[in-house]
Amino acid sequence: MSAPSARRAVRVGNCSGFYGDRLSAAREMVDGPEPIDVLCGDYLAELTMLILAKAQAKDPAAGYAKTFVTQMRDVLGTCLAKGIKVVANAGGLNPSGLAAALDELGTGARIAFVEGDDLRGSLGDIVPAVEGKPVSANAYLGGWGIAEALAEGADVVVTGRVTDASLVVGPAAWWHGWTPADLDALAGAVVAGHVIECGPQACGGNYSFLAEITDRRYPGFPIAEVAADGSSVITKQPGTGGLVSTGTVTAQLLYEIAGPAYLGPDCTTHFDSIALAQEGPDRVAISGVRGSAPPPTLKVALNDAGGYRNSMTLVLTGLDIEEKAAWAEEELFAILGGRSRFADVDVRLLRFDRPDAPSNDQATAHLRITVKDPDPRLVGRAFSNATMELALGGYAGFHTTTPPGAESAYGVYRPAAVPRSAVTHTVVLPDGTRRTVADPQVGEQPPARPEVAAPVAPEGPSERVPLGRICGARSGDKGGNANVGVWTRTDAEYAWLRGFLTADTARELLGPEAAELPIEVFALPNLRAVNVVVHGILGEGVASSVRPDPQAKGLGEYLRSRVVDVPAALLGP
Incomplete structure (x- = not known):
């Protein structure tokens, strides 16, 4: 089966932004009034691979996103009737197992799967060299295996770890008959895929400018209409909540990126060329x-x-908060035999209290104590039960947010790279035929494009207001790093932001935890945006981070809350 002869845009609708997303999204997308050609879903994240590895360690037949099977049980028959293809990375660590589970649904769907990303059996070519035995090791594949499966008549294509954008790149390449040399078209599809990969985030979810979202129902899920030249239109099913605007699309474009050159397995996409x-x-x-x-x-x-960890949170109320916290910490570790008994200790005093608080809860602060160690016995009940010894012999008002609990295992994320020659990108077609997917022509990363002349910021008096008065932000995690994309809505606002938000200013505004960390700032004038990358703020990644916000989801909103000097001319009446 070849691609459709018509060269109209292919309509790709998303029904999942993560493992655990809204189950009904698949049905809402398939039954919506806007017809789609492809239903896609993103189920994988760095943390998800660890979760699936744990499941597979208990049951070798597991390792895939079981919620996808639930969604397909509901909609696959409808998809077949309407001619809608299904593409998802829900295969995780076991795409063949997921394909078999879908086949057991008995719909008669032609199911293909893509594999070759799992490197646990061949770690030797990974850079830097791998020490020990990781529980998961996955290369990020591109979209050509998906395209080949669709070209051979697959109704459903499930994959392991492909890039999130590949779920749109593969179908678009099949539909339009692209080749690996169609770099601009492929890059356009990467951008469209990046916008819709996180589901309702492109339709008003997690959006900074709350007043713009006049429809406060749960946001709809996005649709990308990708044309033959790679240009696209982002929309959603009519009648669903939220909105799709240049603001919501900009916010998602800035999510979890670094520099303007966005490296991928199929092409390098230049985010400084995007026009909205x-x-x-x-x-x-x-x-x-x-x-x-x-x-x-x-x-x-x-x-x-990574080992095992446990946390207890002690509540401090009213006066002498810092002195109470210091005493509690000193007493607890004396009971435990010293801090040095643990491989790692993290103590954070979280201040929510205010003087002369109008209510009891507004007079409280939290002392959050986390311990880590390879020995689960050391950080289990032996640790959490010890906090209870402070109940009658510690500071006034002692209580905890939870009863003592057991230890939990945690993982450590490490980014790496591997030569393409060490990876066999394989597609298994519906009839069982296995094909190796050829690598595209590669090249070294191009030099950074010269930045256009810096815009001139408005002059005149300024006012002290929160940065978020004129700036939106979207933040997220990439391993141990966090990025905060900051954008404005007018050229004049961007002219000020570009000159204001330097690495030093970002470090100052983000507070003590960023004070000693490397920070990079990248300008994206076409989006009226600046992207701030904070290296190392999440330690060894979300699975081991002890930050209260381990994925930095709130970091952008914290930055927006900081009060700065903004030209009065930008603030209006």
Whole structure:
């Protein structure tokens, strides 16, 4: 089966942004009034691979996203009747197992799967060299295996660890008959895939400018209409909540990126070439995207078993908060035999209290104590029960947020790379035929594009206001790093932001935890945006981070809350 002869845009609808997302989204997308050609879903994240590895260690037949099977049980018959293809990375660590589970649904669907990303059996070529035995080791594959499966008539294609954007790149390449040399078109599809990969985030979910979201129902899930030249329109099913605007699309474009050159397995996408335009209500056009050759290596995500940890949170109320906290810490570790008994200790005093508080809860602070160690017995009840010895012999008002609990295992994320020659990108077709997917022509990362002349900021008096008065933000995690994409809505606002938000200013505004960390700032003038990358703020990744916000989801909103000097001319009446 070849691609459709018509060269209209292919309509790809998303029904999942993570493992655990809204189950009904698949049905809502398939039954919506806007017809789609492909239903896609993203189920994998760095933390998800660790979760699936734990499940597979208990049951070798596991290792895939079981919620996807639930969704397909509900909609696969409808998809077949309507001619809707299904593409998802829900295969995780066991795409063949997921394909078998889908076949057992008895729909008669032609099911293909993509594998080759799992490197646990061949770690030797990974850079830097792998020590020990990681619980997961996955290269990020591209979209050509998906495209080949669709070209051979598959109704459903499930994969392991492909890039999130590949779920759109593969179908678009099949539909339009692209080749690996169509770099600009591929880059355009990468951008469209990046926008819709997180589901309702593109439709008003997690959006900074709350007043713009006049429809406060649960946001709809996004649809990407990808044209033959790679340009696209982002929309959603009519009648669903939220909105699709240049603002919501900008916010998602800035999510979990670094520099303007976005490296991928199929191409390098230049985010500083993207142009956005509001085409109509809930319709945003994306054009102008430029692509260049992909790098000679593939990204690899490694997850190790890090050990065990436990946390207890002590509540402090009223006066002498810092003195009470210091006494509690001193007493507790004396009971435990010293801090040095543990491989790692993290103590954080979280201040929510205020003087002369109008209610009891507003007079409280939290002392959060976390211990880590390879020995589960050391950080289990032996640790948490010890906090109870402070109940009658510690500071006034002692109580905890939870009763003593047991230890839990945690993982450590490590980013790495591998030569393409060490990875066999394989597609298994519905009839069982196995094919190796050829690598595209690669190239070294191109030099950074010269930045256009810095815009001139408004002059005149300033006012002290929260940064969020004129700036939106979207933040997230990439391993141990966090990024905060900050954007404005007018050229004049961007002119000020570009000059204001330097690495030093970002470090100051983000507070003590960023004071000693490397920070990079990248300008994206086409999006009126600045991307701030904070290296190391999440330690060894979300699975081991002890930050209260381990994925940095709230870091952007914290930055927006900081009061700064903004030109009065930008603030309006």
